[in-house]
Amino acid sequence: MSSPHLRSYEDRAQKHNNPAARALLYLMAKKKTNLSVSVDVTRKKDFLAIIDAVGPYVCLIKTHIDILEDYDPSIIEDLQALSNEHEFLIFEDRKFADIGNTVALQYSSGVYKIASWAHITNAHAVPGPSIIAGLASVGLPLERGLILLAEMSSKGALATGAYTEDAVRMARARRDFVVGFIAQHRMETIGARDTDSVGDEDFLILSPGVGLDAKGDAMGQQYRTPAEVVTDCGCDVIIVGRGIIGTGRDIDVGEVQRQAQRYQVAGWEAYERRLSR
Ligand code: 5BU
16 A cells, blocks of 8 residues: 555545544545644633634644643533534643553543543653553543654654654554654654564654744744645644744634634645645
8 A cells, every 4th residue: 555645534534443543534534624723822711712713624623731720621521512513633732651550540530531532642652662551541442542752843852763763663563542643754664674564554644843934933843834744744734833823812813713724725735735746
């Protein structure tokens, strides 16, 4: 089978064996969007207003649920209602990083009970395969999917070279639950050995660090354009935060919506260009 990035999202949706990845690819094809908005705000009112405004333009809403200052469980009910209304999946960018037993508890329990509402979450590879086993023990019965961090967008990130290759190997061993990577490039050619099962693998590449106007921020973030990310590097989902929600304390919902539409168009054009190459 050809590399996933040369196939349509629709075709990949039909063949994927993980329910969360299948649902995401299906929504991407249906809504013609590979945009994920990162809703990094601290007030419930802004959080829900932004999600309602960008909902029609996204396949995936990315959350950092622990930055909300006025969190209460009703936020999750509202988030789920918006997810049903606008048809997007939910990705909690939790970046788990502990031993299997601890991450299973962090994923299932505590204040946020992430596994009960996030279709997708992510984890660092640094603890080794046991982190996947721990998260899978909670997530697989709920038909969730896991994204491993293979690379990061920040300047000087240590997830490179042999670390990235080993993250890919860990994922290959758990393709029932690991559906993709946070990365800046495709991973198929990385670390492939005769013994690895590469042939029919279909990992989604989700890329943060996307901006049409800025090249970076004052804290080491680095931005690339949707064309660089999707057409040139073959990534599947563009993750955009401040490029859409802005940097000010007051949210202009109309402007947020216009920017979401702009990034949706840019991301989709970049995908169509990739397929027509
Ligand atoms: P920005 O406002 O578009 O820079 O936000 C990017 C978001 O993606 C933010 O929530 C980060 O926590 C997240 N992110 C990232 O920027 N780079 C990474 O390598 C990973 C996550 Br992993």
